[in-house]
Amino acid sequence: MHEARQRLEHARNSRTAQLRALDESGQSADDHLMSVQAEAIQRVLLEIDAAFARIEDGSYGTCLDCAKPVPEERLEILPYTRHCVTCQRRAAA
Template sequence: MSLDVTRAETHAHEARRRLEHARTSRLAQLRALDESERGPEDHLLSAQRTAMRRVLAEIEEAFTRIDDGTYGVCVSCAKPVPAERLEILPYTRHCVACRRRTA
């Protein structure tokens, strides 16, 4: 097994670990929102639930990118997303420059 393959497997393992942690955290937050005593008509609570579900979908998409080998590559410019950005936001699809353009 080459060093590059071992390195890629290590990166994929670390990415999965970070994504699993992010998913677990977001699911706990969503459960807490669902258990809130406020009613479904609370617009702020509804917006928070929607945001949590959107992030959970992004996390699942990131798992797919790991499986197909495109994780860590910006979907806009196809350049590598810096490792530091992936550590902070493991489900990101964009590098900082492209994210600024899409925001």
């Protein structure tokens, strides 16, 4: 779990830096693209917080739909994912 926490901290720090850069860009808060980017980053930050909560409750790395383990490779790429690839594809369809 130590590695998972490190990956999540890295993801959180990166997204926080992205938000800060958007704020410092000098663009108008009414700029549609900037607003969409900020909202997407905020959603990811919420997902990261939820992943930390799953670590705490022991459910991290388990798909929330099928309850099977999420492959380590997927967690390395997307450490805040809630679902295995199969269930994610089903949800997107």
